[in-house]
Amino acid sequence: MATQMFEGRGHAAVYQKYRFAPGKELQHTILSYLREKKAIPAELAVDVGCGSGQGTHFLGEHFKKVVGTDISEAQIQEAKATPCMPNISYLVCPAEELPFQDGSVDVLTSFTAAHWFQLERFAREAQRVLRPGGCVAISTYTLDMSLRHGDCSQQLTRVFRECWDEILKYSNDKVKFVLDDYKAIFESLPFPDKKRITDIYDPIPMTVEGVVGYMESTSSYQTFKKNDPAAATSLLQETEKRMLETMGVSSRETPVEFLVRHVCVLGCKGC
Template sequence: MELLRYYETRNLAKDYDKYRPSYSQEVAEKIMKEVHLQIHSSTPFTKLGKMLDVGCGGGQATCLFSPYFESVLGIDISAGQISVAIEKNIRKNVQFQLVNSGKFPLPDNSIEFVNCATAAHWLDITLFQSECERVLKRNGCVALYAYLHKEVIDMDTGRMLALEHDYRQAIRIFFEAIYAHPRNRLVEKRYEPIFDQLANPTKRWVENITFVKYDTFHTFRGYFDTIGEYRNTMNNRVTGDKDPLDEMMKRLKEIWELNDKQDNEIQLKVIYEVNTIMFHKE
């Protein structure tokens, strides 16, 4: 499977870091609780040796795990994302490395944990699982997960905004207009196809992981503005073509009955669900 490169530029990497939600520390805590339960010799207060973050992007998830490990390595195929991750990193036990294949730059049986945050849908899952089982020590764990909008609440009124048929249709029209790669659908399907594809018999779901981000309507737009295929579409747009993101955001305002407000006046509480799969090396 060829490497899919939709998040290459540094400008996109900086905007991605600005507008995409940051995982809460609670996400790392819940995952690490599972890791410590699997690695029987450790306690929740004992640092483990080394972890790898695959598809680390700008390091949004990577650094959350630094308190739990002596050494953390984040890898990504995007030079722009890696440059942003290195630029903002202040943790001495965290490093980032550019890679150009699905192979991990680590020796066999060398680490305790592999993390993959909102990136697994871009990967060759068969190769990913094989590489995880190669580099992990016995009982070492893997977590792969992606966030998805669960609830959006209008902070002014406390009203829960609909994320059902009309919302999904607006998103679908936008994705069609930007020629979004079909693998984006794996996130919408809550990674269930990836779970089915994994051959490791220890695979399991970790339930009830969520986190919250507070947005204006403008910064909520930034979530979609940082989709790689949208940026490619806009770079190749012919003068006079409609902006598919403008069209989608207008439609969302209509669906949510927010047309009487400016984008920066609309305050939103966005709850994300984190659909999380874990497995370990037997």
């Protein structure tokens, strides 16, 4: 059974508004590998678990055709409603049953989604749909996150982490794959040529509202909200208030840098 955590229309809308695209360092890591393996430029990239298209968009510049796929109808509706390059399209389907012919895909990507998949079945699908010499790039941001703003970065990060710790009490069991830096996902891939990079750091420009919105967009927060709506709402309100006080500002539009660590699993199917 697939784990479906991103089905609600409200959740998908919050997700589209607040989830960020892969930062420059992650993009650079992936594109360098694909160039090294001569996997770009190419015809077709498929972004699996694409959400509302956060990672799908930058692929548009490197492939003739990009297809974002997701099991959630609501996420795909949000993706379709977001402006993008004309060579990008979207479809609803599970990662474990991709509607592509054998050997027809040049590159398969997945951003912050593979831990939700049934790993063995997804690995088999990757092996099936990729052409010989085709590549995978499977990444996630980890829970190693910090905030930077002037000289209050440490205090701000502490406020963020305290809130984050409360939210993480409602985490799905699948988060263990993220905590393990995608080791199990790396091991599930059947390719002999593969590597796992665990120290990719990207500073993401955000605002106070964006950081609070990011926390709201997580599946753990959505579970918390279903269990105890009043406590969940008040946690985010209180956190925003504390962040503003720590920074000595009043506007939730105040910029703040969100430093995230990514893990990326890269692999190439033998010829």
